[in-house]
Amino acid sequence: MPAPLRLSRRDARRLAVRAQLLSDPRPAGIVETVYALTAVTVDPTAAIMPSADHILYSRLGWPYQPPDLRQAVEVDRDLFEWDTAYRVMSDLPLYRATMARRPEYARTRDWFEANDGFRRDVLDRLRAEGPLHAAEIPDSAQVSWKSTGWTHSRNTTQMLEILLARGDVAVWGRDTKGRLFDVAERVYPEDLAYVAEPDAARELAERRLAAQGIARAKGTTGEVGIAAVVEDTEGLWRVDAEMLAESAAFAGRTVLVSPLDALVADRARLQALFGYEYLLEMYKPASARRWGYFALPILHGDRFVGKLDARADRRAGVLQVNAVHEDDGFDDDARAAVAVEVEALAAWLGLELRGWE
Numbered sequence: 027m028p029a030p031l032r033l034s035r036r037d038a039r040r041l042a043v044r045a046q047l048l049s050d051p052r053p054a055g056i057v058e059t060v061y062a063l064t065a066v067t068v069d070p071t072a073a074i075m076p077s078a079d080h081i082l083y084s085r086l087g088w089p090y091q092p093p094d095l096r097q098a099v100e101v102d103r104d105l106f107e108w109d110t111a112y113r114v115m116s117d118l119p120l121y122r123a124t125m126a127r128r129p130e131y132a133r134t135r136d137w138f139e140a141n142d143g144f145r146r147d148v149l150d151r152l153r154a155e156g157p158l159h160a161a162e163i164p165d166s167a168q169v170s171w172k173s174t175g176w177t178h179s180r181n182t183t184q185m186l187e188i189l190l191a192r193g194d195v196a197v198w199g200r201d202t203k204g205r206l207f208d209v210a211e212r213v214y215p216e217d218l219a220y221v222a223e224p225d226a227a228r229e230l231a232e233r234r235l236a237a238q239g240i241a242r243a244k245g246t247t248g249e250v251g252i253a254a255v256v257e258d259t260e261g262l263w264r265v266d267a268e269m270l271a272e273s274a275a276f277a278g279r280t281v282l283v284s285p286l287d288a289l290v291a292d293r294a295r296l297q298a299l300f301g302y303e304y305l306l307e308m309y310k311p312a313s314a315r316r317w318g319y320f321a322l323p324i325l326h327g328d329r330f331v332g333k334l335d336a337r338a339d340r341r342a343g344v345l346q347v348n349a350v351h352e353d354d355g356f357d358d359d360a361r362a363a364v365a366v367e368v369e370a371l372a373a374w375l376g377l378e379l380r381g382w383e
Contacts, residue, residue, distance in 0.1 A: 030262060031254040031270075038240050038256045038263070038299050039328040040276045045239025045269050046289045047085045048325060050277035056094055057104045057114060059085050064230075064237045065111035067286045070204075073308070073320035074338050074345075075375065078112055080284035088374060100199035106214065107197040107205075108190065118214060120230050123223040125193035138188050140169045141181075148185050149194065149209060156208035157198035160186055163207075236266045237288070242295065259298045278327030280363035282334055282371055290323050290330075302330035302353070317351050326360045334368065338375055345372040347381035 033041075043049050046063065053059045059082060060066050069077040075092075082090050095112075098104045105112045108121065129135045138145070144167045151163050160183045167181035177184055186207055189195035196213035198206045221229070231247035243253065243262040251264035283290060285306045296302050304323055307315040318335025325331075335349040347368065356364065365382070372379035 028253075031252055031265060033240075033254050033256045033263075033265070035257055035259070035299060035301075036328060038254075041239035041265060041269055042289065042295075042299060043239075043278070043325070043328050044272070044276060045237055045266065046287075048279060048281050048283075048289065050279055052087055053085055056082060056086070056090070056098050060105055060112055061114045061117075062237060063288065064117070064233050065109075065113050065288075067111050067284075067288070068107055069110070069286055071308070071320070072338070074284075074322065074336065074371075077284055077286040081287055083374065084281050084283060084287070088370075096199065103213070103215065107200075108193075115215065116218065119218050119221040120226040122193065122221070123226055125191065128191040129188050134188065137169060137171060137184075141167050141185065143168055144181070144185060145189070148182070148189065152195065152207060152209045156212070157206035158208075159203050159206060161203075232266075235264060236269060238266070239269045240265050240299070256299070276328070279325075280327070280360070280367050281325040282367050283323040283325050283330075285320060285322065287323075289325075296330075300330050304330070304333070318348055321351070324364060326363060331356060331360055332364075334364075336368075336381075338377060340377070343377055344380050345375055345377040347379070 040049075047053050047059060053062065063081075066081050067077045071077065074080060075083070078095060079090075079092050082095065095105075099107065099112065104115055106115050106118065107113075113121075129138055144165075147166045148163055152158060155162075163182050163186070165181045167185070170179050171177060171181050171184045172179075186195060190197065190207070193210055193214070195207050196210040198208040198213055200206065228248060228250075231250045235241055235246055235251045240254070240256075240263050241251075243264050246264045251266050252270065254263045254265045256263055285304075290296055290302075290304055293304065296304060302323070305316075307317060307321065308319050312319075317333040319337065321333040321335045323330050324334055330353070332353050333351040334347065335351065336345060336347045338345050350364070368382055369379060
């Protein structure tokens with residue numbers, strides 16, 4: 027067995043940034059971007075803008091517009107929404123085995139089986155009238171869903187989530203009221219090639235590593251990529267071979283990153299490779315927040331250098347900057363680059379910039 031590759035933290039960071047399409051050159055379009063990332067988080071929280079829009083804007087820049095995403099999902103059907111993320115439709119066969127195992131938890135499975143009549147009612151209603159919001163589908167559950175959380179007795183929502191997870195129902199699209207559901211055969215194409223489960227698992231593992239560039243070995247599936255050690259970090263990593271082959275070319279950008287971006291999702295990896303501390307504080311009391319309700323991580327080249335505390339007030343037509351937190355102080359280059367990005371974000375949103383000097 028060959029010795030693990032040895033990487034500097036700088037090179038490891040650059041692998042991670044390039045894999046996430048946050049360096050130059052920018053990707054060409056939405057579908058290419060989602061394919062490379064494997065998944066783009068869907069979350070409607072819009073302190074700045076919904077997560078999918080922010081993630082795509084940070085990669086594509088000015089050419090990206092939210093109606094283009096709706097076109098790709100609802101008209102062209104190049105993308106589909108599943109498991110809280112947008113994915114490319116051509117990847118659907120890779121998830122079929124996972125869908126077939128849903129629901130995975132015994133309590134949910136027992137509830138689902140006890141409500142077979144309700145399941146058929148939901149599917150019949152969608153076939154006859156879909157696409158529909160959850161609120162437009164009657165609750166005919168034989169057994170009510172019990173929970174200590176917000177889903178208690180929300181039987182239609184619970185049934186739709188299970189049917190969506192199984193691939194029996196699909197998200198047709200979204201409007202101001204939320205998701206619209208329809209039977210899967212009217213959303214998912216029938217002519218996608220079958221992929222055997224072992225092959226699908228292998229391809230997903232390879233694609234996910236390619237989207238990360240570098241990942242903890244214990245967090246990867248199978249022996250994908252190349253084993254590596256990174257200076258000043260413990261344990262083994264796996265590195266995507268194709269990304270490594272292109273590692274000499276790195277042109278960094280300055281990016282106001284979404285708090286729900288994959289690059290910052292793994293806090294332990296973020297700390298190990300970037301030495302960057304970050305936490306989404308929207309669920310904390312205001313008095314306990316260090317950086318702000320929805321502070322944006324600031325990426326400058328291959329380093330995270332601070333956080334931007336800002337909110338978009340669309341009624342007032344304002345992007346309000348409350349604070350810029352400089353982790354170790356900005357140099358002149360970083361300060362100028364961050365200013366350009368903040369101004370560009372406000373302009374792209376069509377909002378007046380306030381609180382920025």
